[in-house]
Amino acid sequence: MDLGQHASFIWASYGALILVLLALGLWLVLDGRRYQRALKDFEERGIKRTSGSSPVGSTD
């Protein structure tokens, strides 16, 4: 799979793609986990989300 003389540019751009997507993916996953842990922590301390009422609505 010879990529010719401009191989470095091809690898650089695919590298950039992977880097940015990885950063984005990590941010999404870690962010999600952080909030899930916080929610679980609230759950353990017995503070239930008032079921039915959508908290998104309440903060608006």
Place this chain on the structure above:
Amino acid sequence: MASHMTDSIQPEKRQSLTQKFANPTRFMALSGQVLPWSLIAAACLISYALYLVFFVAPDDYQQGQTVKIMYIHVPAAWLAMMAYGVVAVSSFGLLVFRHPLADVSAKAAVPIGAAFTLIALITGSLWGKPMWGTYWVWDARLTSVLMLFFLYLGLMTLRSSIEDELLASRLTAILALVGVILLPIIKFSVDWWNTLHQPSTGFTSSVHSSMRTPLLISAVGFTLLFFSMHLKAMRNEILRRRVKTLTLAEVDRQSRG
């Protein structure tokens, strides 16, 4: 606050979809099911496209191997624009229809759109070096994608610099709509300006069919990837708001207790 922002018509099919999704809890349930599948589909399509690109597709007669960069540059540029479309439609939904999830969708789509714009700019300039000999050419397309990147930056910075979340979301929505109205004018003036200096070289040489299929597959794959990330970002945002509500409630209880 009926604002008179006139904008692209709200696509009807999407309307019923968004109404069905309106309730955040149902959205969380539905997106929870859809997310894994869309991620898997995106991964399959992208890897199949990459396989085609690296092992099957012929070299471009002019550019030789560097055409391989096109297979990620074109989808990234397309997604940068499409993401802004999602932001604009969501902002319109927030300002005009007060849709509860509109702001969540707009806020989630901006960073992802900015990331794809960044990929489009980086791969565009890396592709420019072998093709035009310089990393950055003030080509009309690259310049308008750069302007799009500034709009994304503006949206993110504006939202983060206003404490009151409700106000921040409304103002960001207004800026997004101003952007979507002005983007075509900016694109037109950049194209017009560029032809003053040098005719804007055709970005992709005539795309031969054997090269077009991998491009299509890659584009669909990345679009699916975008939607999966967008769904995930929206879920995060809803969780964040729930945590915020609970913390506020707790602080309130402690102060009273």
Place this chain on the structure above:
Amino acid sequence: MTAFFRLVVRDLELAFRDGGALGTALGFFLMVVAMMPLGLGPDLNLLSKLAPGILWIALLLSALLSLPRMFESDFDDGALEVIAMGPLPLELIVIAKATAHWLTTGLPLVLLAPVLGLLLNLDLASAPLLVTAMILGTPAISFLGAIGAALTLKAKRSGLLLALLVLPLYVPTLIFGISALTNQILNTGGAGSSLMILSAVSLFALVLGPIASAAALRAQMQ
């Protein structure tokens, strides 16, 4: 309509009473233009080629400086709410404010531009065209700038943020403002068309600016 003119006159008076705002914009304009040859080198014919570009960019930046004050003073002391409750719709109030900004900042900068052009060896033959292009282009700066000013009223670091939001919106004005001169210099006679597109952009800003700024101000005053 008299309410509208009274508002514009009131803003003009306010601007002239504290002349500082205009002074800083003109001073900044002079500073930016004077710095350019230091950076680009004293070669006169290079400077004369770049003069229109330098003058336009310096003008954009100087006008940007005085944008935050368009609504801030009235917003902070609540005058904006009082005016908003008056007969004029918020959009007209924004038009009055932006026109006042254009008259108190845009025009003086435009009149100063050819004078500063001398520093850049701008050939005087193209000075009239430069001034016409700037007169046609600067309304877009004030009216699109009004959107930025309204959006960043309560924002932290609003000066920096305003520049980030508004400069991309100025791209069409800058491009057609400059092309009016490059055409004329290349005497392709195309100056007329760029001036027309330039005024079209300004007219568009005249419509979009007030609508978006009024929407932003309503959200702020909620």
